Amino acid sequence: MAESKEDSITDAQFATNPAVIPLQNPLWDYACGVYSQAGVEAELLVLQDEHGADINLILQALWLASEGVEWIPECIPDDYQPWVTEQVIPIRNMRRRLKTQWVEQRGLGFEDFRQQVKKLELQAEQYALAMLFQQANIVYGANQKRKDVLPSNLINIAEHFKISPESILKLLGIFSN
Numbered sequence: 001m002a003e004s005k006e007d008s009i010t011d012a013q014f015a016t017n018p019a020v021i022p023l024q025n026p027l028w029d030y031a032c033g034v035y036s037q038a039g040v041e042a043e044l045l046v047l048q049d050e051h052g053a054d055i056n057l058i059l060q061a062l063w064l065a066s067e068g069v070e071w072i073p074e075c076i077p078d079d080y081q082p083w084v085t086e087q088v089i090p091i092r093n094m095r096r097r098l099k100t101q102w103v104e105q106r107g108l109g110f111e112d113f114r115q116q117v118k119k120l121e122l123q124a125e126q127y128a129l130a131m132l133f134q135q136a137n138i139v140y141g142a143n144q145k146r147k148d149v150l151p152s153n154l155i156n157i158a159e160h161f162k163i164s165p166e167s168i169l170k171l172l173g174i175f176s177n
Contacts, residue, residue: 023127025130027132028126028130030063030066031056031059031063039174047167053163054084056125056132057160060075065154068149069140072156075135076135077138080128091117098110098113099114154169154172
């Protein structure tokens with residue numbers, strides 16, 4: 001039940017306002033393309049689950065490198081981490097628990113609901129990437145072109161997460177092919 005009239009669910013509330021946050025943007029398109037490449041998803045999930053890295057920030061660094069732009073910590077907006085902590089991670093944890101505690105233990109009858117949560121998680125990730133896209137545009141304005149910044153962007157993101165550069169530089173092999 002809705003706690004107030006503002007919390008009630010109506011179709012109009014599900015329409016996004018592209019003037020407020022551009023969900024369809026070059027970073028989202030790049031992320032979808034890269035994530036589907038062979039080996040990328042597995043490597044990114046290892047970095048997330050074993051090293052605490054944020055896949056969206058890695059994708060932002062990779063996208064900026066593809067544009068010839070250096071990734072710096074200022075590319076992260078102030079409200080990004082609260083969004084991830086309060087929205088993305090709880091939905092991800094819910095999806096994972098649904099798989100292990102409901103679908104696998106109680107049967108496929110719960111799979112439809114898990115798929116709905118998965119779609120919501122993806123939408124929360126899309127908002128996160130839109131925030132990162134907007135911030136990169138604020139930081140860089142007109143696209144600054146630089147030569148081959150992929151290795152330095154991966155090292156910068158590794159330093160940001162305090163993980164060994166070797167762990168993240170495995171992605172270089174995937175993207176140099």
